[in-house]
Amino acid sequence: xxxxxxxxxxxxxxxxxxxxxxxxxxxxxxxxxxxxxxxxxxxxxxxxxxxxxxxxxxxxxxxxxxxxxxxxxxxxxxxxxxxxxxxxxxxxxxxxxxxxxxxxxxxxxxxxxxxxxxxxxxxxxxxxxxxxxxxxxxxxxxxxxxxxxxxxxxxxxxxxxxxxxxxxxxxxxxx
Amino acid sequence: xxxxxxxxxxxxxxxxxxxxxxxxxxxxxxxxxxxxxxxxxxxxxxxxxxxxxxxxxxxxxxxxxxxxxxxxxxxxxxxxxxxxxxxxxxxxxxxxxxxxxxxxxxxxxxxxxxxxxxxxxxxxxxxxxxxxxxxxxxxxxxxxxxxxxxxxxxxxxxxxxxxxxxxxxxxxxxxxxxxxxxxxxxxxxxxxxxxxxxxxxxxxxxxxxxxxxxxxxxxxxxxxxxxxxxxxxxxxxxxxxxxxxxxxxxxxxxxxxxxxxxxxxxxxxxxxxxxxxxxxxxxxxxxxxxxxxxxxxxxxxxxxxxxxxxxxxxxxxxxxxxxxxxxxxxxxxxxxxxxxxxxxxxxxxxxxxxxxxxxxxxxxxxxxxxxxxxxxxxxxxxxxxxxxxxxxxxxxxxxxxxxxxxxxxxxxxxxxxxxxxxxxxxxxxxxxxxxxxxxxxxxxxxxxxxxxxxxxxxxxxxxxxxxxxxxxxxxxxxxxxxxxxxxxxxxxxxxxxxxxxxxxxxxxxxxxxxxxxxxxxxxxxxxxxxxxxxxxxxxxxxxxxxxxxxxxxxxxxxxxxxxxx
Numbered sequence: 001x002x003x004x005x006x007x008x009x010x011x012x013x014x015x016x017x018x019x020x021x022x023x024x025x026x027x028x029x030x031x032x033x034x035x036x037x038x039x040x041x042x043x044x045x046x047x048x049x050x051x052x053x054x055x056x057x058x059x060x061x062x063x064x065x066x067x068x069x070x071x072x073x074x075x076x077x078x079x080x081x082x083x084x085x086x087x088x089x090x091x092x093x094x095x096x097x098x099x100x101x102x103x104x105x106x107x108x109x110x111x112x113x114x115x116x117x118x119x120x121x122x123x124x125x126x127x128x129x130x131x132x133x134x135x136x137x138x139x140x141x142x143x144x145x146x147x148x149x150x151x152x153x154x155x156x157x158x159x160x161x162x163x164x165x166x167x168x169x170x171x172x173x174x175x
Numbered sequence: 176x177x178x179x180x181x182x183x184x185x186x187x188x189x190x191x192x193x194x195x196x197x198x199x200x201x202x203x204x205x206x207x208x209x210x211x212x213x214x215x216x217x218x219x220x221x222x223x224x225x226x227x228x229x230x231x232x233x234x235x236x237x238x239x240x241x242x243x244x245x246x247x248x249x250x251x252x253x254x255x256x257x258x259x260x261x262x263x264x265x266x267x268x269x270x271x272x273x274x275x276x277x278x279x280x281x282x283x284x285x286x287x288x289x290x291x292x293x294x295x296x297x298x299x300x301x302x303x304x305x306x307x308x309x310x311x312x313x314x315x316x317x318x319x320x321x322x323x324x325x326x327x328x329x330x331x332x333x334x335x336x337x338x339x340x341x342x343x344x345x346x347x348x349x350x351x352x353x354x355x356x357x358x359x360x361x362x363x364x365x366x367x368x369x370x371x372x373x374x375x376x377x378x379x380x381x382x383x384x385x386x387x388x389x390x391x392x393x394x395x396x397x398x399x400x401x402x403x404x405x406x407x408x409x410x411x412x413x414x415x416x417x418x419x420x421x422x423x424x425x426x427x428x429x430x431x432x433x434x435x436x437x438x439x440x441x442x443x444x445x446x447x448x449x450x451x452x453x454x455x456x457x458x459x460x461x462x463x464x465x466x467x468x469x470x471x472x473x474x475x476x477x478x479x480x481x482x483x484x485x486x487x488x489x490x491x492x493x494x495x496x497x498x499x500x501x502x503x504x505x506x507x508x509x510x511x512x513x514x515x516x517x518x519x520x521x522x523x524x525x526x527x528x529x530x531x532x533x534x535x536x537x538x539x540x541x542x543x544x545x546x547x548x549x550x551x552x553x554x555x556x557x558x559x560x561x562x563x564x565x566x567x568x569x570x571x572x573x574x575x576x577x578x579x580x581x582x583x584x585x586x587x588x589x590x591x592x593x594x595x596x597x598x599x600x601x602x603x604x605x606x607x608x609x610x611x612x613x614x615x616x617x618x619x620x621x622x623x624x625x626x627x628x629x630x631x632x633x634x635x636x637x638x639x640x641x642x643x644x645x646x647x648x649x650x651x652x653x654x655x656x657x658x659x660x661x662x663x664x665x666x667x668x669x670x671x672x673x674x675x676x677x678x679x680x681x682x683x684x685x686x687x688x689x690x691x692x693x694x695x696x697x698x699x700x701x702x703x704x705x706x707x708x709x710x711x712x713x714x715x716x717x718x719x720x721x722x723x724x725x726x727x728x729x730x731x732x733x734x735x736x737x738x739x740x
Binding site: 019020023024027028031032035065068069072073075076077078079080081082 | 297301326359361482483484487488
C-alpha cells in the first residue's frame with residue numbers, strides 16, 4: 001500500500017462511524033473536525049440496532065490523503081469503534097428535509113402537483129403556508145427545493161445524509 | 176486492603192486505585208473541590224509533592240513519566256486549578272508522554288450553573304488529551320481510573336484527564352477494582368505486518384545510502400538495544416529527532432546527532448542525499464523535515480510507528496509499518512543483512528569534518544559562549560546526567576553540545592515548545608531518578624516563567640543543578656529578529672533579577688559566572704553541593720544558534736556559521 005499525500009483527487013466521501021453512546025462523544029468528534037481543519041459537509045447521528053451504540057454518517061470533502069486522515073483520526077477516539085468509507089460501495093443514501101413554503105390559495109394546487117411528482121408529502125397546512133416532507137437522495141431534495149423556491153421558502157430543516165450499504169453486507173455494530 | 180464487600184468513598188476509591196496502578200508520587204495543589212481527596216490521601220503510601228502553581232504539577236508529572244517510563248500523575252482543584260494544568264496536559268500529549276491529570280469538580284447537582292470555581296475542564300482540554308472522564312457517579316470511578324491508566328500508557332501514550340465531582344469524592348459505594356479493561360474502540364496495533372517487515376528488510380538490504388531517523392517512539396517502546404543492533408549490523412547512520420536524541424549512545428560513531436532546523440549540516444545533508452529513510456517512532460514534524468514537499472527527494476521512505484494516523488500525515492511514505500518500535504525491530508533485525516556502506520559513510524564523515532571546522536567551541540576566544548558552558552557540563556557529567564532543557568536557544572545548544580549516553584537522559588518539551596517547562600519537569604526527574612545527577616539548562620526567559628518552583632525544590636530536598644544561560648533576551652526570537660526581521664528587537668529584551676541572590680533567598684547555593692575561566696570551577700562547585708545549586712551564566716548576549724534553516728526552505732538550505740578565517 002502506498003499512502004497518497006498531496007495531489008490526490010478531491011472528492012466527496014461518505015463515512016459511517018459507530019461509537020459508544022457516552023456523554024461527550026459527539027462533541028469530541030465535532031471538535032476533531034474543527035481542530036484538524038477538515039471540511040465536513042454534513043453530519044448525522046442517531047441510534048443503531050445495538051443499544052449504547054450510535055451511528056454517525058459524515059460527508060467529507062477532500063483529497064485522498066485528507067479522507068484517510070479523517071478516518072484514522074476518528075479511529076483514534078477511544079469511544080469510536082468502527083469507521084467505514086462506503087462511498088465506493090453500492091449504498092442507499094437518504095436525506096430528509098422539512099420545507100415550509102409560502103402557499104397562497106392561488107398557487108396551492110400548483111405546489112401540490114410538484115410535491116406529488118417528487119413523491120413528497122404535505123404534513124401541515126395553514127392559511128399562508130404548507131409544510132412539505134421529502135425523503136430521498138441529496139439531488140432529489142435539492143431539486144424539490146429549487147422548484148419550490150420561486151413560491152417563497154419560509155423555513156427549512158434538513159438532516160444531512162444517512163447511508164447504508166445495499167444487500168446483506170453490514171457496517172453495523174452487531175455480531 | 177479491599178475485599179469484595181468493602182464500601183469506600185470516592186476519595187478512598189481513587190487512592191486505592193492509584194496504589195493498584197503502582198503510583199508512588201503525585202504532584203498537585205489542594206483547593207476547595209479536592210479537600211475530601213486530600214483528607215484521605217494521608218492513609219495511602221503515595222508521596223504528595225505540593226507545587227507552587229498547577230502548571231508545574233503537570234510538568235513535574237510529565238518529567239517523572241519521561242524519566243521513568245511510568246505514568247505521571249498530577250492533581251488540581253476545579254476552576255483555575257484545572258485551567259492552570261492545561262499547558263502541561265497539552266505539553267505531555269504532544270510529546271506522547273503518559274500522564275493522568277486528576278481534577279476536582281463542583282458537585283454534580285451544581286454542574287452547569289457557573290458555580291464558584293466551576294469550569295468545563297473536560298471541554299477545555301478535549302483537543303489536547305488522549306481521553307477524558309467526567310465522573311458524576313461514584314460507581315463509575317474505579318473503572319475510569321483503570322481505563323485512564325491503561326489508555327495513558329498503552330499504544331501511543333498520552334494525557335488522560337479524570338474530572339471528579341466533589342460529591343462523588345464523599346459518596347460511598349462497593350469497591351471493586353476491575354481486573355481488565357473493556358474498550359471495544361481502543362485496540363493499539365503493537366505488532367507490525369510480517370509481509371511489510373520483510374519488504375522493509377529487502378529495501379534496507381538493497382539501499383546504497385540508507386539513513387535511520389530515530390524518534391521518541393523508540394524510547395517509549397524501550398527499543399534502544401534493538402536500534403543499536405540494527406545500526407551495527409547494517410552500518411546505517413542515525414539522525415535523531417530532538418526527542419530521539421537518547422535512543423542511541425551519541426558517542427556511537429554512526430550517531431550523527433539531532434537533525435532538522437538546527438541540526439548539524441551533516442544530518443540534513445544526509446537526509447537530502449539518502450536513497451532510503453527509515454523513520455522509527457517519529458512523526459516527521461516540520462522542525463525535522465522543513466517543508467514536507469522538499470524533504471528527502473532521493474529517498475524511499477519506510478515509516479514505522481505505533482500510531483497509524485502519523486503515517487502519511489506529513490511526508491510521503493513508500494512503506495508503512497504500524498507497530499510498536501520494539502516488536503517491529505525485533506522482527507526486522509534478523510532479516511537485515513550485514514553491510515558496510517563504506518562510500519556513504521565516507522561521504523558523511525567528510526560533511527562532519529566540515530562541521531567541526533565551523534564549530535565555535537574550538538575558537539580561541541575569551542567570550543563566555545553558551546556552547547562552551549554546555550560542553551563543560553557535558554564533560555563534567557560524562558554525558559551521563561539527566562539533562563532537562565527548556566525551550567529556545569538554550570534547548571538547541573543543549574541538543575547540539577551535550578552528547579547523551581544515557582537512555583531517557585534528555586527531558587525537554589519538543590512538540591509544544593513550552594517555555595518554563597524545564598524547572599518544574601526537573602522535579603519529577605529528580606524524584607523518578609534519585610540516583611542520577613539532574614541538570615537544568617534554561618534561559619533567563621523560561622526560568623522566569625516558573626521559578627516559583629525553587630521553593631518546592633528546597634522543600635522536597637531535590638539536588639537539582641540549574642544552569643541559567645542568561646543573555647537578557649528572549650533569545651531565539653531575538654535571533655529571528657536579527658536574521659529575518661531587520662534587527663527589530665521588539666519585545667525581546669528582558670530584565671531579570673540577580674538570580675544568584677534570588678537563589679540565596681530560597682536557601683539554594685548559587686554563583687554568578689561572568690568569565691569563561693570560571694566555568695569549569697563553578698560547575699564542579701555546584702556538583703559538590705549536597706543539594707540544589709544554581710549558576711547564573713552571563714553569556715554573550717547576541718550569540719546565535721547555528722546552523723539554522725529559515726522556515727519554508729528545504730532542510731539542507733542552512734545558514735551556517737562562517738568558517739573561521
